Amino acid sequence: MQDELQIGKPASKLIPIPQLADTIKQLRAQERKIVFTNGCFDILHKGHVCYLEKAKRLGDVLIVGLNSDSSVKRLKGESRPINDENDRSTVLAALEAVDYVVIFTEDTPLNLIKTVAPDVLVKGGDYAIENIVGREYAQETVTIPFVDGYSTTKTIGAINQEKQ
Template sequence: MYDVTGAGDTVIASLGFALSSGYEIDKAIKFANLCAGVVVGKIGSATVSLDEVIAYESSLHQSSSISHIKNQNEIGILSQTLRAEGKKIVFTNGCFDILHVGHVKYLEEAKSYGDVLIVGLNSDASVKRLKGKTRPINTQEDRAFLLASLEAVDYVVGFTDDTPYSLIKTVQPHILVKGGDYKGKEVVGQDIADELRLTNFGEGISTTKIIERIQNEHC
């Protein structure tokens, strides 16, 4: 059953919101259509929440993981809406080149600090600059898809700079999470987040050590 009451108002309001938040016109129209798609599934005049829009968009994708991968403009509007809904946003970032159990435990703990976990992901060029010419092992697209498939991760967004400062400024997280090895060090973005929390990846577990072990065993 579909009730088109208020669908036009929903399109106008959501389109204006998206455009004022920096969305390009084509993406703003897509967002407005998604909002209208949710509203017409309700009886009478109704409102729509971000969670409903996300769930509806996911149902339109063959793979729900893809719908959790966003660009910086998209994550900006999502973050604004999440804060307006009273959700506590947690942010962390990394290369996540070869996803391992230490990463998963770290991300699960990060998610436990709030309602929504956003993961900033270094681009391939950024990883190469930071880790060397033989990295990354996995492409940004593959790394993003794997992260987005994790239950603890709500959104993944790539960034091209060597640090995620610009992205953190866009997200404006309540809590910034980094590895325990940053204890006593200045963390990029800690001046933006309300709170900084340090947690361990897992002792003795790292992508570099995994690569070294593979090379030692097969070279």
């Protein structure tokens, strides 16, 4: 169908927030099962990739809400992010599992989740379902366990150790 969204085309993966509602409307019209997750994804590693691949398997379309640089600084401290939002969004968009990336500036993705109203809301295994922001706007909320041994904080720590 010619009017169908071109899911998977790199140029179409980065969506500005004002365009998001129209994209969601088109996906719903196509009866796509929408999965949403979010995070900083500062230094992308195997744990992130496995997490995103598992999230994608829960539906047809994976939308990733990406914390803006200002949001990451507020959440993680002045030394973060290591990679800016343009670099992080480009790397995420290059992943096969990721269909769309939306950068948000708030500390939580609540407003984004309200807009998306995902069929499945996904967070990492360190979250208790009852504490996941926006779960009331999703049909289902799922946690995915972390891959042992992988974390951005651990990677940054190892780099800092090598500098000493």
